[in-house]
Amino acid sequence: MRATMTAALLLAMVLAFGGTASAQGKTWKDEKTGLTWQVTPTGERFKWEQAKAHCSGLSLDGGGWRLPTKEELASLIRGCKDDGCKSFKGPANGCYWPDEIKGKCKAYWSSSAKGPKGAWFVTFARGDVGSNGVNYDDRVRCVR
Secondary structure (H helix, E strand, O other): OHHHHHHHHHHHHHHHOOEEEOOOOOEEEEOOOOOEEEOOOOOOOEOHHHHHHHHHHOOHHHOOOEOOOHHHHHOOOOOOEOOEOOOOOEOEOEEOOOOOOOOOOOEEEEEEEOOOOEEEEEEOOOOEEEEEEOOOOEEOOOEO
């Protein structure tokens, strides 16, 4: 009975937030965009080219992963008010992303280049988009 109630509660929460969790809880499908996200990224930080290679080589749940574009990654931003996002005040334990997403509330690389020596990232502590040099080490969340 308890397992049934827990499963029903989980299903209700997933449906309320517009996503579908995998059976293993390692991936999450955003029903708004149709994209499937890695729930918990590796704890490592990568330079931009390494980040792209990391996602391409990820075998999680059958593979097919890649580094998301700036727009795809920004589509995860949730919970900003009319006056903008406040640092570490997001609805998901301080992060501006869906409750199903886990990891450090920091900046994550996108696959979108900014000129010949830069690339875009999204910071989920502030719910904003910025850029860094490609040799900067940042976090990675893969998508497919």
